[in-house]
Amino acid sequence: MVRTNVVTGSASGIGKATKELLVERGQRVIGVDIANADVCVDLSTVDGRSRLVDEVRDLSGGSVDAVFAIAGLATPTPSTVAVNYFGTVATLEGLRPLLAQSPAPRAVLVSSMAALFPPDEALLDALLAGDESAALARAVQLAENPDTGGLIYGTAKRALSRWVRRTAPRPEWAGASIPLNAIAPGVVLTPMTADLTASDEARQQLAQLVPMPLNGFFEPRDAAELLVWLASEQNAHLCGQIIYIDGGSDAVMRGDSVW
Template sequence: MVRTSVITGSASGIGRATRDLLESRGERVIGVDLRDADVVADLATAEGRVAMVEGVGRLCGGTVDAVFAVAGLAQPSPVTVAVNYFGAVATLEGLRPFLLGSVAPRAVVVSSMAALHPVDDQLVAALAAGDEIAALARAEVLAKDLEHAGRIYGSSKRAISQWVRRHAPGTAWAGASIPLNVVGPGVIATPMTADLIATEEKKAALLEIVPMPLNGVAEAVTVARLLAWLGGVENTHLCGQVIYIDGGSDAVIRGDSVW
C-alpha cells in the first residue's frame, strides 16, 4: 500500500530532500510551504495554520500515514518562534486526526543541535506555557539585543524538542500507536546555511561552534534518510526520542551529561 505523507517546508532544504526521497520510493507526498507546494500556507500565522490543516484535509482523503514537521527559520526575530514552535505544534495537533485512520501512523519533527546551546529561559518558559503573545514579545526584546538575539533559534528548537518529549508517551500519541520523535541536525548544506558555509574560512569558524568530527557538514538527504525511517513502518517503538544527526556535536558538547 502506498503511504501518504505530509511534509511542511517541502519547497527547499531538508523538507525538499525528504519529499524527493519519499517520492523516489513511490510514496505520495503532500507538501506544505510558502510557495511551490501542494498546500500554500504561512505557519507563522494562526490563519496559515488553519489553512494548512484544511488544505491537507482536502487532499488526503481523510487519512495521512506520516507527518513530517520540517518547516523552520533561523532568523533572529519573532517569526522564527512563530514557525519553529507554534507552527510545528499546530502541524502535529492539527494533522493528528488524519493519522488516526492509518494502519501505521508516524510523526517526526525537525529540531536542531542548537537546542544544546545556551537558550533564553524566559522565552522557553513562554513557549512551554503555549503563550504565543508572551513568547513573541520576549523574542522581540531578544531580537534587539545583539548579544542574545541568536538564542531565539535555539530556544525555539529546545522548546519544540521538550514538547515532543512531554507529549510522545501520552494517550494522544503513544496511546494511539503513533510514534512521535525528533531529529536534531547539525550543520546541513541548505539554503538556510548557504552564507554560513560559503567559504572554507566561514565553514571552519562555524564548525568551531558546532563541532562535527564525523564527516563535517552534511547534505540534506542525509537527514532525509533518517526522517524517512522514523516516518516509515519499520519504526514501531521509538517514542519521544531526540536523535542528533550532527557528526558528533552532541557527543562533543554534552559528553556524559546525558546520564
C-alpha cells in the first residue's frame, strides 16, 4: 500500500536519504526544508511552523500516514534551539491531527547521542517547560562564550529525547494508536558534520569524543533504513523509545545504565 510520508529536512543529510529510500520503495513523500522541497518553510519561526501544517494539509488532502521530523542544525547558535527542539515539536504536534486520519499512523524524530553529554540545566529547563523565549535567551548567553556554545546542540537533543519519553504514552499519541519514537545517531557523514570529519586528524579527535567501536562513522542511508522501519506498519508496538544507532557510543559511555 502506498503511504503518504512527510519528511522534514528532506534536502540534505539523513532527511534526503530518508526521502530517497521511501521513493525507491514506491512511497509518496512530501518533502519539507528551507529550500528545494515540496514545502519550503523556516522551522525556526512560528510562521514557518504554521505554514508547514497548512501546506502539508493541502498537499496531502488532510491525511498523512507517517511523519519523519528530521530537520535540524548543529551550530552553536539560538537557531539550533529554535529548529531542533521547538520546530520538531511543532511539526509533530501540528501534524498529529493529520496522522489521526490514517489507518496506521507513525511518527519518528531524530535525537542524537550528543544527548548523553552533560546539558546546560537552565536551557534544558526552559525547553522542557516549552518556554521558547526563555530558551532562546539562554541560548544567546551560551553562544556568546566559545566554551559554552557547544552545549546548545546536545541540550536541545536531550530535551527532545525527554519529550518523546513523556509524550509517546499519552492518550493523544499511544491512546490514538500513533507510535512515537526517536533515533539517536552517532557521527553521520552529512554536510552537518563535514567540517568535523574533513581530515584524518579531525576524525581521530572526533572518534575520541564519540567512541564508535562498531564500524565507526556511517552514511545517512543507514539511519534512513532504521527511520523507515520505525515509521512502517510493521512497527506497531514500540512506544517512546530512543534507538541509539551509534556504533556503540551509548554502550561505551553509559555501561550498565539503561537510561
